[in-house]
Amino acid sequence: MLNEQVVADNLALIDRNRELECELAALKARLGAMSRIADELHEDAAELVESYGDEPLSKEDARLCAFKFWLACELRDAIW
Numbered sequence: 001m002l003n004e005q006v007v008a009d010n011l012a013l014i015d016r017n018r019e020l021e022c023e024l025a026a027l028k029a030r031l032g033a034m035s036r037i038a039d040e041l042h043e044d045a046a047e048l049v050e051s052y053g054d055e056p057l058s059k060e061d062a063r064l065c066a067f068k069f070w071l072a073c074e075l076r077d078a079i080w
Contacts, residue, residue: 031079038075041068 045068048061057065 034075034079038072038079041075042072045069045072 045065048065048068049057052061
């Protein structure tokens with residue numbers, strides 16, 4: 001009877017471990033997606049700044065760049 005309980009407990013632990021592995025994989029996928037979004041925001045802002053060359057940015061584009069850089073940094077901080 002004791003051995004049956006040990007086997008049942010082990011099987012339950014194995015099932016729970018599988019569930020946790022699936023949850024972890026899903027969380028890693030979400031973190032990867034957030035990381036890619038942060039990278040894209042940073043790249044978009046950098047490309048916009050570069051597109052102006054030596055010319056000053058318009059107020060609207062400067063605000064947009066500042067927001068994208070800030071958001072990318074916030075996302076990266078939250079991820080790491």
